[in-house]
Amino acid sequence: EVLPTLDMALFDWTDYEDMRPEDS
């Protein structure tokens, strides 16, 4: 079984803007 890779678009960065990678 191939596990799906993390989808960066699904993350909610509202409370974690300082952790957000530049390319997401």
Next chain:
Amino acid sequence: TDPCYSESGSARYCIPEFVNAAFGQEVTVSSTCGRRNCEHTYLTDLNSAQNLTCWQSEMLRSMPFNVTLTLSLGKKFEITYISLHFCSEKPDSMAIYKSMDYGRSWTPFQFYSSQCRRVYDRPNRAEITKLNEQEPLCMEMPNSADSSNAILVFSTLDGRPSRTNFVSSPVLQDWITVTDIRVTFNRPKMNKDMREPAYFYAMSDFQVGGRCKCNGHAHRCMRDKDGMMVCDCKHNTEGSECDRCKPFHYDRPWQRATPKDANECLPCNCNLHARRCRFNMELYKLSGRKSGGVCMNCRHNTAGRHCHYCKEGYYRDMSRPITHRKACTACDCHPVGAAGKTCNQTSGQCQCKDGVTGLTCNRCAKGYQQSRSPVAPCIKIP
């Protein structure tokens, strides 16, 4: 063939040939009877018994009777004898000095006098033991069978206990090392019958027997681009006397070569990732005196004293040898799924957050699903 290497290519002890180091060298004198600017070549020219050429001092009618000759060899030599051929009767008192720093400082080498204590404040024929092998002796001027062609030979190692074990005696190696020699005539042999005393010193030859000092790492000396005499260094050594290791050859400390061991300088092992290294004595001792080189500025994302592992944030690509410039690959840890940017330096496994899996921590583990929180990107499926 290179005398410094065996036929199989291994380093071996080598030394320049034994020569008269004074031959053709300039002598500076404090007194001369003839032309002032002749450079006194008669002292160091070819000494032929059929055509004896002499230097002679001016006539000395009253004290002091001091006359000095200074010979510069232009390079460090290890000398075993100094031979002076006189055209006159040998002096009563004379001293030989040596310099190891091109004439900046002088130390006595040998004294000759019928009155050692009075003239030089030295005992006559002091005993040389292993404790004072670098002490100059004072003795009476040896008699010559033929006073018209008298020769004085000073053997630098004569009577010194460690001379039979010279290769392992740094004291005697230092004792016979010279760059310049100074001979000072202090008192001629007096003749009481002379009505109007007048003395002079005269010499036909000034010989210095020895070898260009290269510490066993060169078989010849030559002129460098500046015209200075230097050793033609081998065994990864450099310096005018092959007295240090070449850059990047600091895996063990520099040593003089001996007939038993060439002690060549060895390159540091940096796996082709560094151009510079330094020597660390502590590591050398810990390795059983085998290796003390520490690589500096490891490149290609490598680290360690031999640039033998990958630096933080990189892991070893085992499909390539460590010497390959791409032997270390970036960890590439997922910016959300991984707990940091570093990975296991051998496997490349990043440290994953809870519920995250994969080499780079980019997937949710079985039984987990992606959340919207970057802090806990994978949560257990209810």
